[in-house]
Amino acid sequence: MTSEAANALGEQLAIAKSGAAAGGTVSAQVVDVTDTGVNLDYRGALLLDVPCVDSYRNRQAGDWVALRPGAKPVVMWRLGQDPGEVDEETIKSLAKDVALDEQVLRAATWGTAAPSGTGWQTVQTLYLRKNSEGKVELYGQLASQSDTSPDTPPDRAPKPATISPTDYGTWRGGRPDDYASYPTQGDWTGRGNRRGAWFYGSAISDACAGKTVAKMTVRFTRRTGSGVNAKRPLHLYLHDHSSPPSGQLDLDDGPEELLSLSVGATGTATLPASWRSQLASGAAKGLAIYASGSRDYMSVQGGTITITFS
Template sequence: MTSEVRSALGDDLAQAKASTPSGTVSAEVVDVTDVGVNLNLGGALLLDVPCVDSYRNRTAGDWVAVRPGARPVVMWRLGEDPGDVDEATIRSLAKEVALDEQVIRAATWGTAAPAGSGWQTVQTLFLRKGAEGKVELYGQLASQSDTSPDAPPARTPKPVTISPTAYGTWRGGRPDDYADYPMQGDWTGRGARRGGWFYGSKIADACAGKTVARIQVKFTRRRGSGVNAKRPLHLYLHNYQQPPSGQLNLDDGPDELIALSVGATGTVTLPSSWRSQLASGAAKGIAIYATGSRDYMAVSGGSITITFS
């Protein structure tokens, strides 16, 4: 944004402030960035607007109150009381922390020997360490005067986040040494770029023996490439554990699952067919590719979060 445009925008915002009794104006969050949010304010795209600390859980589509001025600031989110949602989130997190910290997972008893393997006997007390490292106790009784509580069900495996082991950009059938991050599109007419993220065998290894419920990928659209407005990522699968020395060939795609404005970070949930391929190892990683300048951009991130059921 040039100094002239910024100055004119500041004047407009100052006038808006003067005309609003509360001293704030409403705006819609376009995207969340690493330093604030991108806003749609009366049709103008404001980039990296800072937010007060109390504005948490920021999400594209939020309506917020903005304090106008030469340097606008987001003051609070508009909408319903988030108390109920916050309470459910806090309770869920507290339960996970308690289960992580407890040493004994289960204590049961009965007259028969315990079922399963791994038990160690101390007279009539049995104990073992489960898959999560939690201790399980079982007491074998000569006679039983009270029923044993049921052992709690096994926990669903915790989500796993996998960072890429490598990433890069290809143009003209070979790695593009002039690109520091994965890119898509063609800004100069010298050829369309395609970018990729690589994970070795870590995705399939993390999914082995588990039921995968969801796979999500987190991306950040980098500043300094393409137009500032929201543009879609053209996503593909690829079948490389490591960056190829020649062309990066693409598999399933394209799928426009997410669009980001400049500087924004967003998370996309992959479709079930892509989830199955990555979990089984039939696909190895994620790529982006577009032609022309409209959707030209550089993208970082690429961390994958796998949720199990």
Template sequence: MTSQAARALGEDLAAAGGTAGAGTVSAQVIDVTDAGVNLDYRGALLIDVPCADSYRNRQPGDWVALRPGARPVVMWRLGADPGEADESTVRRVATEVALDEQVVRAATWGTGAPSGTGWQTVQQLYMRKNSEGKIELYAQVAEVTDDSPTPPPARAPKPVTLSPSWSGTWRSGRPDTYASYPTQGDWTGRGNRRGAWGWGTRIADACAGRTVASMTIRFTRRTGSGVNAKRPLHLYLHAHASEPSGQLDLGDGPEDLLSLSAGATGTATLPAAWRTALASGAARGLAIYANGSHDYMSVSGGSLTITFS
């Protein structure tokens, strides 16, 4: 929490006749961080406020009950009962687990031989292993006395999450070894920085022979880089297979897909044209670049999740 924000919170509590730790006040979540959340409390930005374990599935925009004090704590989320949404999530996860763990994916029968390849006959029973390693059974019967169940539809390939093979920062046409994390902008007047993450051929390899439904990228904004308020990441594609020894060349962009306050973690969905370029190998990674100090920040993370259809 900034000193200005702490002072504003204290003044508001004093004006309301409250004392530290007495009751709660309402605040809105600006961003989610590794340690807690960043909050907007009556225009004041509170950084890395810890949360009670009961506050789960934290999202920007949530209204929460904040317990004031020397170290404020978020106690719970305000709003509608999340029970139905939680039940839907639990059912979806349970279905995925059941499909992952089951041995037999489908059991069907009929009077003729099964279609397709890979079947093995044991008298009148056929079996095969599908691309997921699940067993499928087909029973050949003399007479159908009950309709065969409809086999479940084939599942899309499971999502793949890839961490970057390399990352870094470039300034003045060469690697900037003074930057610990990919950085955009210029804070000191020594020239604009551009940061990047690269995956080599791993994205194209993971997408080969598959239909890509979406690609998302997850970043964390480092504290102590630029102002604490939300600022956008100016994202670009790049085509470098490995870390360049000279200038990092920028491809398509910029796209401002994500804005983060200090310490916040967020996920952005890449545009369709970008996921096509990455899946084909025409692009090999992502970069950030900004001009001047307004959107200056350092960024870590960079895990890329690919879903298929």
């Protein structure tokens, strides 16, 4: 049994001994969300990848939860306000998007003059066209008007774009590091600091062409078996490479510590406005991580960027 496994077992046994009576629960706080569960802080001990019941949804770092202690602890539910109230606005927003996506008729307006704009087709005194979203618009030309026309609904912002990396890698000593399977920052063995990166070709700037970018976020997962288990920051940079270079990976703007993750955790960081402008224009091409020494050493996967437009 490794020392890490022994420590984890000791923490679990401590919960079983000092927690609630059989069948009861204790309170713990979520440190990070993982692919299969959560990392928990219980009385100063870091419990890794604790499974959760399916009813515990929308998991977030900082949540207080009810933990069923034992040799295999399980998160039973989130403590706090009624989740129905918390989720109501999100559900309404999703329902509106679905309704707008499904509807065929976007707008119906009328007046005495011919309609403005292009793409209209006349059926006697009725005009129709299809907009850029594929929704039908109707316009009725009237001989006389007894009521005002409703306003034309404003155009919706373009739907968000999700851009996945076309490639990724790690560099050490000015060249690609074949011993690192995923982008890595820092130095764990004393052989030199590593820098990792994600590459997107021209996909980011192509997705932003002709649109106004409101927000860019990027999602990462910290891999297990790299560095200490506790939360450590990602030191993020921009780079200007469309694809992995054969020599040194150049780092541009940065570092920004936008996200800290414990081992196994998944998180999302919002990129600064200046960064999203550079990525949207093509001046910057992708994201990188770099750290010095062992303190913030970690290996990271993911790198999917979500772009929201206005």
